[in-house]
Amino acid sequence: MAKSEGFLERHHFLLRRLHSLTGVVPIGMFLMVHLTTNASIVWGRINGHDGLEGADAAVATFQHEVNFIHSLPALILIEIFGLWLPIAFHSVLGVIYATSSKPNNDRYAYQDNWRYTLQRISGYVGVLFIFYHVATLRWGWSFLIPGGTEWSAEYAASTMAAALQGSTDGFRLGGLLVSAFYMVGVSLLVFHLANGLWTAAISWGLTVSESAQKRWGQVCFVIGVGLMLAAWSAVLGFATLDAASAREVETNMLEKAAAADGDGAAPEHAASHDEDSDHTGG
Amino acid sequence: MTVATTNGTAKRTAAANSRKVRFRIKRCDGPNKLVRWETFELTIAKGENVISCLQKIAANPVTTEGKRSTPVVWDCSCLEEVCGSCTMVINGQARQSCSALIDVIAPDDGDTVTLEPMSKFPVIRDLWVDRSRMFDALKRVKAWVPIDGTYDLGAGPRERPEEQAVRYALSECMTCGCCLEACPQFELAEDESEWDKSFIGAQALSQARLFNLHETGAQLKGDRLETLMGPDGVSECGNAQNCVKVCPKHIPLTESIAAVGRSTTIHAISKWFSGK
Numbered sequence: 001m002a003k004s005e006g007f008l009e010r011h012h013f014l015l016r017r018l019h020s021l022t023g024v025v026p027i028g029m030f031l032m033v034h035l036t037t038n039a040s041i042v043w044g045r046i047n048g049h050d051g052l053e054g055a056d057a058a059v060a061t062f063q064h065e066v067n068f069i070h071s072l073p074a075l076i077l078i079e080i081f082g083l084w085l086p087i088a089f090h091s092v093l094g095v096i097y098a099t100s101s102k103p104n105n106d107r108y109a110y111q112d113n114w115r116y117t118l119q120r121i122s123g124y125v126g127v128l129f130i131f132y133h134v135a136t137l138r139w140g141w142s143f144l145i146p147g148g149t150e151w152s153a154e155y156a157a158s159t160m161a162a163a164l165q166g167s168t169d170g171f172r173l174g175g176l177l178v179s180a181f182y183m184v185g186v187s188l189l190v191f192h193l194a195n196g197l198w199t200a201a202i203s204w205g206l207t208v209s210e211s212a213q214k215r216w217g218q219v220c221f222v223i224g225v226g227l228m229l230a231a232w233s234a235v236l237g238f239a240t241l242d243a244a245s246a247r248e249v250e251t252n253m254l255e256k257a258a259a260a261d262g263d264g265a266a267p268e269h270a271a272s273h274d275e276d277s278d279h280t281g282g
Numbered sequence: 283m284t285v286a287t288t289n290g291t292a293k294r295t296a297a298a299n300s301r302k303v304r305f306r307i308k309r310c311d312g313p314n315k316l317v318r319w320e321t322f323e324l325t326i327a328k329g330e331n332v333i334s335c336l337q338k339i340a341a342n343p344v345t346t347e348g349k350r351s352t353p354v355v356w357d358c359s360c361l362e363e364v365c366g367s368c369t370m371v372i373n374g375q376a377r378q379s380c381s382a383l384i385d386v387i388a389p390d391d392g393d394t395v396t397l398e399p400m401s402k403f404p405v406i407r408d409l410w411v412d413r414s415r416m417f418d419a420l421k422r423v424k425a426w427v428p429i430d431g432t433y434d435l436g437a438g439p440r441e442r443p444e445e446q447a448v449r450y451a452l453s454e455c456m457t458c459g460c461c462l463e464a465c466p467q468f469e470l471a472e473d474e475s476e477w478d479k480s481f482i483g484a485q486a487l488s489q490a491r492l493f494n495l496h497e498t499g500a501q502l503k504g505d506r507l508e509t510l511m512g513p514d515g516v517s518e519c520g521n522a523q524n525c526v527k528v529c530p531k532h533i534p535l536t537e538s539i540a541a542v543g544r545s546t547t548i549h550a551i552s553k554w555f556s557g558k
Binding site: 008009012013014016017100101102103104106107108110112113116117119198199202203204205206207208209210213 | 374375464466467469480481511512513515517518519520521522523524526527528534536537539540541542543544545546547548550
């Protein structure tokens with residue numbers, strides 16, 4: 001019965017720990033930044049932006065955040081090595097590991113055991129959601145968006161709203177499905193991160209005693225609630241946004257940036273520059 | 283049971299004696315034989331446990347359908363919840379049948395008690411399972427203090443009472459298997475060759491910690507950690523934490539798992555920087 005030891009078995013410990021590590025850094029850290037940025041579609045209303053108020057301020061704030069991200073040097077390398085590869089690694093190994101699980105919640109209905117099972121379910125759904133999210137909005141697979149709209153970095157909020165609503169002028173049935181999928185997807189991913197932070201501390205041996213695990217669990221709960229609020233505000237904020245008036249705000253911003261860009265610098269650099277000068281970034 | 287003389291006690295005992303409880307038992311005549319369910323009905327006296335009921339069934343193995351069956355086979359030894367051998371799945375959860383009191387698990391007339399063998403160990407017959415894998419796991423993690431040799435090693439290092447107190451709790455493990463039965467990561471492995479390929483479970487992890495905490499036992503700490511860094515080791519734990527909740531000895535199994543996690547982290551890092 002001498003089964004030859006495969007790659008996964010030979011490097012079991014290292015791969016397991018890298019799986020745990022990538023979930024926290026970079027993926028977990030990125031999710032925190034990503035959700036806070038996207039929630040600007042709600043907190044931007046409160047903050048105001050460049051003399052704008054209400055939804056217009058939120059659209060401008062979000063656009064400002066997006067411009068900042070697109071001004072980062074070698075963004076594609078950051079994406080590939082900081083996000084796509086770690087997410088692919090975490091997902092593929094996670095699915096392989098999760099297949100050895102035999103949930104028994106019917107017999108052992110403890111809260112911890114439910115979180116164990118939900119961690120695996122949220123992993124599966126999360127992989128599908130992230131794939132859909134990145135494919136449609138980043139890789140431009142707009143045939144997967146019900147209205148067929150395309151996301152654009154210059155019209156960030158309005159095209160995001162169109163993707164969630166299924167058209168550029170209000171909700172369609174397809175949009176309702178996409179928005180529902182987003183709500184489920186982000187909620188499960190936030191749970192996956194918060195619970196993953198709790199289990200990672202046990203796996204690495206940071207929290208050993210039962211009371212230490214409980215204390216860190218409370219911290220993870222607070223992190224989870226905070227991120228959940230950010231995630232829900234982001235999805236609901238874009239799902240209820242008026243895409244047409246958002247587009248006006250974005251067009252104005254582009255025109256202003258072009259006007260300030262008389263000396264021939266790259267347009268998106270100028271845009272982010274201009275905004276950076278009078279408002280604090282995300 | 284002799285009935286007490288005073289009126290009140292006599293009445294209560296009579297009422298308790300007339301109580302009927304059904305036992306739904308998962309039966310199997312041997313490895314790879316078909317599984318079947320049989321139901322027996324017994325009159326329960328006060329203070330009975332699952333084992334005394336199984337003895338009554340053995341004395342008269344007639345099912346509720348009136349069919350004459352065979353005595354149910356099960357394993358037991360100490361009858362006071364310290365040997366672990368009578369562990370079975372009672373009403374869906376793993377526990378010892380000696381300490382499963384009928385008055386608690388089936389308090390009312392007409393209640394049913396469901397008995398199954400543990401599902402994570404090969405069935406030998408009926409409720410009797412082969413727990414060898416756990417004893418093999420103890421060998422794999424070298425759950426002992428190495429003092430054998432050809433000459434007198436003299437007195438060992440001094441042990442601190444605080445650490446002895448921690449170790450005492452871990453030493454109460456009776457290798458019953460409840461933690462493994464309840465673990466969603468621990469799988470049934472019928473063949474011995476598969477034992478080191480799937481999760482070793484909380485029982486052996488906790489014993490590895492016990493002997494790592496012992497001053498002399500710690501001489502084998504590196505060997506134990508190397509074993510537990512393998513494909514069946516500590517990183518297979520999924521943190522469902524059922525083990526600690528079902529442990530009849532209340533051993534802090536999840537603390538043991540985290541402690542082994544910490545030891546392997548330190549071991550791996552120090553090996554990466556200073557190992558060969």
